[in-house]
Amino acid sequence: MTDPHSFLDAPEGTREEIMRATYLALCEHGYAGLTIDRIGEEFPKSKSLVYHHYEGKDDLLLDFLDFVVDRFEAEVPLEDADGPRERLDAVLDHVLATPLPQGRREYLSAMVELRAQAAHDEAYREQFTRHDRFFTDRLVHLIERGIEAGDFREVDAEGVAAGLVATFNGAMTMRVTTAEDPVPTLRPALEAALHEYLLTPGASRGQAR
Numbered sequence: 001m002t003d004p005h006s007f008l009d010a011p012e013g014t015r016e017e018i019m020r021a022t023y024l025a026l027c028e029h030g031y032a033g034l035t036i037d038r039i040g041e042e043f044p045k046s047k048s049l050v051y052h053h054y055e056g057k058d059d060l061l062l063d064f065l066d067f068v069v070d071r072f073e074a075e076v077p078l079e080d081a082d083g084p085r086e087r088l089d090a091v092l093d094h095v096l097a098t099p100l101p102q103g104r105r106e107y108l109s110a111m112v113e114l115r116a117q118a119a120h121d122e123a124y125r126e127q128f129t130r131h132d133r134f135f136t137d138r139l140v141h142l143i144e145r146g147i148e149a150g151d152f153r154e155v156d157a158e159g160v161a162a163g164l165v166a167t168f169n170g171a172m173t174m175r176v177t178t179a180e181d182p183v184p185t186l187r188p189a190l191e192a193a194l195h196e197y198l199l200t201p202g203a204s205r206g207q208a209r
Contacts, residue, residue, distance in 0.1 A: 025038045035057060069130055085151050
């Protein structure tokens with residue numbers, strides 16, 4: 001759900017350098033073609049350092065996921081200066097950005113490949129559960145703020161947030177696994193649904209596009 005370039009373009013320390021190397025190798029080779037050796041080829045220091053820190057590919061990838069989730073959580077502010085409507089618009093703008101930048105496409109492709117491993121690997125499943133739970137909780141907080149401010153209707157905040165996260169994850173998967181981008185059609189339909197179900201009667205959609 002986040003673009004890693006902002007914190008991977010200038011890695012600080014060995015771990016961040018390994019994380020960047022992992023990301024670059026994963027984008028180029030995919031999960032099936034990924035090896036420690038290929039990660040080492042993207043690593044600016046001795047390849048032996050990668051082997052020193054990690055027992056194998058999945059051990060490294062799970063740390064990579066942990067790293068991404070930690071950074072995602074750190075970048076989401078607990079409180080926002082903007083009102084709830086404007087913040088929700090900003091979330092839609094970020095997650096459903098159109099057109100999809102190439103760097104974001106590569107990142108989403110990598111995340112979709114790793115999420116697929118969660119279907120049969122408990123360790124991956126726990127990481128993605130943590131990621132989705134955090135994002136859902138932040139949306140619940142946002143929706144509850146909007147209800148308190150009178151901007152949003154008295155809705156089931158948990159249900160709306162869970163629906164949004166499921167929609168975002170579905171759009172993310174479709175954007176990198178199909179030839180057609182669903183977002184140009186999805187975005188206005190989602191905004192209309194939120195306008196009818198979430199925004200208080202007579203309210204405008206703020207910055208939504």
